[in-house]
Amino acid sequence: MERMEPAAFYRQFISTRSARKESLTAQKKQFGWWRLFCFAAGAGLLYFLWPLPLMPALLVIAAFTAAFLFLVGRSATIQQELSQTERELRIAAEEDDIAAHRFQHRFDGSAYLPASHPYAHDLDIFGKSSLYQYLHRTSSGPGRETFAQWLLAPAADPVILQRQEAARETSANPAWSIGFQATGDAEKLESETASTLDRWLQDPAQFNKPAWRVVAIVVPVIAVGTLLLYIFDLLSTPRFLALTILFLLIAFAITRKVQPAYVMLNKAVSQLNTLSSVLACLESSGFSNGSWPGILERIAVAENKLPASKRIRQLRQILDRFDIRLNPLVFIPLNAFLLWDLQVILQLEKWRREQQSSVHDWFRVIGEAEALNSLARAAFNHPGWTTPTLSGLPGHFEAKALLHPLIPARQAVANDFSTSGRPAISLITGSNMAGKSTFLRAVGVSQVLAMAGSMVPAAKLTVSNNRIMSSMRIADNLEENTSTFYAELNKLKGIIEAVRRQEPVLFLLDEILRGTNSHDRQTGSRALVEQMVRENGTGLLATHDLTLTELAAQYPGVIRNYHFDVNVNGEELYFDYTLKNGVCQSMNASILMKKIGIEI
Numbered sequence: 001m002e003r004m005e006p007a008a009f010y011r012q013f014i015s016t017r018s019a020r021k022e023s024l025t026a027q028k029k030q031f032g033w034w035r036l037f038c039f040a041a042g043a044g045l046l047y048f049l050w051p052l053p054l055m056p057a058l059l060v061i062a063a064f065t066a067a068f069l070f071l072v073g074r075s076a077t078i079q080q081e082l083s084q085t086e087r088e089l090r091i092a093a094e095e096d097d098i099a100a101h102r103f104q105h106r107f108d109g110s111a112y113l114p115a116s117h118p119y120a121h122d123l124d125i126f127g128k129s130s131l132y133q134y135l136h137r138t139s140s141g142p143g144r145e146t147f148a149q150w151l152l153a154p155a156a157d158p159v160i161l162q163r164q165e166a167a168r169e170t171s172a173n174p175a176w177s178i179g180f181q182a183t184g185d186a187e188k189l190e191s192e193t194a195s196t197l198d199r200w201l202q203d204p205a206q207f208n209k210p211a212w213r214v215v216a217i218v219v220p221v222i223a224v225g226t227l228l229l230y231i232f233d234l235l236s237t238p239r240f241l242a243l244t245i246l247f248l249l250i251a252f253a254i255t256r257k258v259q260p261a262y263v264m265l266n267k268a269v270s271q272l273n274t275l276s277s278v279l280a281c282l283e284s285s286g287f288s289n290g291s292w293p294g295i296l297e298r299i300a301v302a303e304n305k306l307p308a309s310k311r312i313r314q315l316r317q318i319l320d321r322f323d324i325r326l327n328p329l330v331f332i333p334l335n336a337f338l339l340w341d342l343q344v345i346l347q348l349e350k351w352r353r354e355q356q357s358s359v360h361d362w363f364r365v366i367g368e369a370e371a372l373n374s375l376a377r378a379a380f381n382h383p384g385w386t387t388p389t390l391s392g393l394p395g396h397f398e399a400k401a402l403l404h405p406l407i408p409a410r411q412a413v414a415n416d417f418s419t420s421g422r423p424a425i426s427l428i429t430g431s432n433m434a435g436k437s438t439f440l441r442a443v444g445v446s447q448v449l450a451m452a453g454s455m456v457p458a459a460k461l462t463v464s465n466n467r468i469m470s471s472m473r474i475a476d477n478l479e480e481n482t483s484t485f486y487a488e489l490n491k492l493k494g495i496i497e498a499v500r501r502q503e504p505v506l507f508l509l510d511e512i513l514r515g516t517n518s519h520d521r522q523t524g525s526r527a528l529v530e531q532m533v534r535e536n537g538t539g540l541l542a543t544h545d546l547t548l549t550e551l552a553a554q555y556p557g558v559i560r561n562y563h564f565d566v567n568v569n570g571e572e573l574y575f576d577y578t579l580k581n582g583v584c585q586s587m588n589a590s591i592l593m594k595k596i597g598i599e600i
Contacts, residue, residue, distance in 0.1 A: 006099070006381050009174055013092050017085050024082040031075045038068045087182035098134065099381065101408045108133040112148035118494065122472035122508070123444045124406065125151050131445060134406060135454075137177075137377045139184030140278075141191030142363045143370025150371055154451035154467050157390050163375060163453025164387050169287055170376035176285060177373055177380070183281050184370065186274050193268045193275075194363040200264055201356050206257060207342070207349050216342050223247045223337040244336060251335040251342075255325075258341045261348065262322050272316040278366055280309035295372075298365050308362050311355055318347050379455045388450035389462040395538030396420045397447065397466070397506060401459035404442040405449075413577040414459070415439060422536040423558050425529060427549055429542075429584040430564035435577040436542035437472065439564070440508045443540060444468045447506060465504060466538070469495045472510040485516060492528065499537040507532075507539030522547060533558055549583045 004012070042064030097103060109132035113120055124130045132151060138144045155163070170177055226243050229235040279299055287296065299308035306314070321344045325331045334340040379385065382405075391398075401414035413435070419426055430436045446456045450463045471491040492512065498505045512528065513521040522545055529541065529548060533555055541548075552559045563584035567574040 003172065003380075003383070005383065006095070006174075009380075010092050010095050013175065013178070014089060017089050017092065021082065021085045021089065024078055024085060028075065028078050028082060031071055031078060035068060035071045035075065038064060038071060042068070083186065084179070084182055087185050088178050091178050091181055091185075095381065101406075103134055104128055106133050107136070107144065109136065109144065109148050112145065112152075114152070117152065119444055119448070119468040119470045119508070120152060122470040122510075123441055123448065123468070125448070129406065131406065131448075135374055135378050137181050137374040138370040139181055140189035140274075140366055140370060142189070142194060142367030143184070145191060146364075146367035147371040147374050150452040151448055154465055155453060157465055160390065160451065160453045160465075163372060164455075166287070166372045167375035167379050167453065167455065168387070170373060171379035174377070174380045177376055180278070180281050180285075180369075180373055183277050184274065184366075186277065187271055189271050189274050189278070189363075189366065191363075193271045194360070196264060196268045197359055197363075200261065201352060201359060203261075205349050205352070207345050208353075212342065213346065216339055216346055219247070219250060220338045223339075227337060247336045248332075251339055254339060255335065255341045258345045261345065262325075265319055265348075266322070269316065269319050272312055272319070275362070275366070276309045276312040276316065278369075279307070279312060279362060282365070282369055283307050283309055295365050295369055298361055308358070308365075311351075311358070312362070315348075315351055315355075318344060318351060321347075375452070375454045382455065382457065384459075385455040385457050386460055387455050388446075389460075390450075391462050391464050393420055393464060394504070395422045395424055395466065395506065396462060396464040397443065398462045399443070399446065399458045399460065402442055402446060402461070403457040404438055405445060405457045407438070412457075415442070415577075415579040417443065417562075417579060419538065419540070419560075422538050423533045424538045425532055425555075425559045426540045426562055427529075427543060427552070427559060428540060428562045428564070428579075429544065429546060429549060431566045431584065434564035434566050434575055434584075435579075436564055437510050438577070439579060440470075440472065440510055440540055440542055443506075444470060444508050464506075466506040467498075467504060468508060469498060469505050470508040470510075471495065471512060472508060484514075488512065488514070496528075496531070496535075499532060499535050502536065505538070507537060509539065509541040511543060512541070521545070526551070529559070546583060 042060065094106075098106075108128055108130055109126040112132075113126040120126060126132045126148070132148065136144065136147050138147050154160075223243075226235065226240065226247075230237075230240040282296065283299060285296075322341075324334060324340060331340065396419075398418035398420070400416050402417060403409075403412045403414050417426075417439075428436050428439065442457075446458060446461060447463060447466060447468050449456045450461060451465065451467070471488055492509075495505070495507050495509075499507070513524045516524070525541075525543065525545055525548055529551055531537075532539065549561045552561050561581070561583050562579055563582060564575075564577065564579060565584050567576070
């Protein structure tokens, strides 16, 4: 079946969800009136039945209470559906903004930008107007972190292929994709929740001895028996009060031991509903285990025949029982006569024993699923993008109609480019602002996306599993007393050492050695290029130094010259941003200097 264009889908989706929102809002109001009527009718009928015997009054109270609770429950369900629909509408509306490149308000992943990284700074992977900000569709802390890690390092070939297939399958169901994201947005699942549960799971069990289970049975039997004896007037009041105080002391001594677990887990309770709902959404997705790499089977039914979502719901229900302590009038007698805290903590310990090996993985599953959903949304939103083909050849990068994803489509210019083998050096010359740096970033970003398992902005792309290493945007560091030139030398050192170790690296260099004099710069740049040839390096180097292009004659078939040029009409410059073979013959620096008032 032919897929709907993204813009048309989002218009239709917003239309249907808006109608659904109106319907749910109307239902919510109706049930509100029914609750009011039920309460008023029950109170009125009880008033008229008050002179009658107790039993009819109790039946009336029970009937209207049951009806009222049913209406309250149904209203809560409608409110949940309404909230989900509103979140889906917000997400769909945001897609219109992102398509128009108005996405700078979104989470930008700056927290995941390493202080030092082979390419993240140069390629705008994180930060305002970054690749991460443009592509991520994650809701949870684990999801945000996982997607960041995927952009920071290449995956293995089998993993890349699995992610491609998962993204392809999920992109065919954009309504599910939006619903999944909206479910996670209900109350964002933070990484601190996973850390809290991890700490609890690793803590030693204090109530795992058989003696505690004996206490949980024997003491309540004695306490309830004492209460019954007192009710039937078989036990005097002083003795009953003395025993009750004893039961209270026992109960609250246990409560002191239980309190740390309660305080720790209470912070996570509010997010367990989201965790359960997101897992349930995955369980009911209908996607195949083969395309969702190792995800669906990790949350499927376990030995206790319950899927992960229901096991999390069990935990939430157990923790809810702790909250009885918030009502002292109920909690104190329950704890005194039934050892309520002990009963709950024993249920909690049992749950921990059964699920201890699974909980941490469930958070990882959600992280991976949200990252995959981000890849799927990119695939759906960009029907012109292509799925990269992995090559077994060393140093292979072959692109047709390559674009930079962060440049709006109406402004972007597509370019063809290919390089293969080791060594293979592409020298790119051109005038200022002609597009050299943007092209290098387009190559780098496409390689990063391909290694993450994403579709890429090109008509065709075939790549080796290469890691990008770049030296493009260098800044000094006052705290470390590091100059720009020294910072650049450190980046170049890392690239040289990686190439020397024969690592699968595709390097991107833009105007290297800018921090030194022209003679040293020319000498150093030439020496670096020749060293890359000797040590079988593969990469691209953008430069204004035309003397470097002479190396193509010295190393035929290894060094190739490309350029971006500029058309000059009087003192006006016209750029076509198209990559061409050969050496650039036109430069524009003098024209630009004249424009700012330098007399040349």
